[in-house]
Amino acid sequence: MIVLGAVLPHPPVLLAEIGQGRERQAQATLDAYATVASRLRQLGVTRLLIISTHGIVTLNRFHILNRPLRGNLARFDAPEVQFQRELDAPLTEALFESAQSADVPLARANGWEESDHSLGVPLTLLADAVPERIAVVSMSFRPPEDHLRFGRAMAGALAAIDEPTAVIASGDAVHTLSDASAYGQHPRAAEVQQQVESALLAWDPEPLCEIDEHLRRQVDESIISPTLILMGALHGQEAIPHILASEHPWGVGYVTSLIELS
Numbered sequence: 001m002i003v004l005g006a007v008l009p010h011p012p013v014l015l016a017e018i019g020q021g022r023e024r025q026a027q028a029t030l031d032a033y034a035t036v037a038s039r040l041r042q043l044g045v046t047r048l049l050i051i052s053t054h055g056i057v058t059l060n061r062f063h064i065l066n067r068p069l070r071g072n073l074a075r076f077d078a079p080e081v082q083f084q085r086e087l088d089a090p091l092t093e094a095l096f097e098s099a100q101s102a103d104v105p106l107a108r109a110n111g112w113e114e115s116d117h118s119l120g121v122p123l124t125l126l127a128d129a130v131p132e133r134i135a136v137v138s139m140s141f142r143p144p145e146d147h148l149r150f151g152r153a154m155a156g157a158l159a160a161i162d163e164p165t166a167v168i169a170s171g172d173a174v175h176t177l178s179d180a181s182a183y184g185q186h187p188r189a190a191e192v193q194q195q196v197e198s199a200l201l202a203w204d205p206e207p208l209c210e211i212d213e214h215l216r217r218q219v220d221e222s223i224i225s226p227t228l229i230l231m232g233a234l235h236g237q238e239a240i241p242h243i244l245a246s247e248h249p250w251g252v253g254y255v256t257s258l259i260e261l262s
Contacts, residue, residue: 002158003043004166005234005259006036007200007227010053010121011172011252012076025249030125032244032256037129039258040166047091047165048134049158049233051226054118055138061105062150064096065112065136075115083123088133094157095135102153104146106137118170118222139225144209147225151232158233169230171223173197173253181251189219193253196223197246200257203239205231223255230259238262 013019014026014033023030056063065087073081099106123130137154139147158165174193176186192211199207208224208231216224240260247254 001165002234002237003164003261004039005230007169007255007257008122009172009254009256010118010170012073012117012121014121015081015124017078017081018076026247026254028245028247029254029256033125035244036258037126040129044164045166046131046163047161048131049167050119050134050136051169051229052116052118052136052138053171053222053226054116055112056109057138057140059141061107062140063107063109063138064092066108066110071114071116071120073115073117073120081124083120086133088135091135095154098157099153104150104153122168122170144228147228148205148232151229152235154233155235167230167233169226171226173221173223173255175220175252177248177253178251183220186219188215192219197243197255200241200243203241
């Protein structure tokens, strides 16, 4: 049974080994991570699906990790930050079969981006709150409606698990909120950021699907696609969303959301 959902940002600067003190500028996000970790422990979560944005992302299909996860953050000059989890093979197989039955293009992946910080950052910050075995899927460049459909295809398999299960969507919000960002400032960035947060609080996928995809690229966001998969995965559940933190110390929106299920 699914007991919890979450949307977590993944900037490597949150980790002390990389931030070197700068991570304290995002203390609200770090505190929100601690809250999510605490809930995972309180609920005794033993099965977990993480939705990645930087593992394998292609135009026509989604991917599911088909081997144990082994990674590090060497790409961010922190090779000492390593993350690993064993593969939850039964969950992985159930999710794959669910996607096949729904005619969702999902491919098994035996390779993965070694420095996938959309996995490395959450796994490091959540630490022992994460089970030893996990399942991992990635977003794609398919339309937003397909991400929602992918999540809904997996919903039955996730709900049928007889152990406490959580689903985490890893994604940063708009990257162009101010000139403090390395990506510069976009005049409509704050508008898109607000749309994302409003849709999260309303737990409504339609506003996310309606955001123009060209605009999404312009403001450089990576939160909508994984969130739509999460919304689909929790389909049929009574979701109670909370935004624990929303901040943008470096011009990039970091939204940490906890979705309780009644």
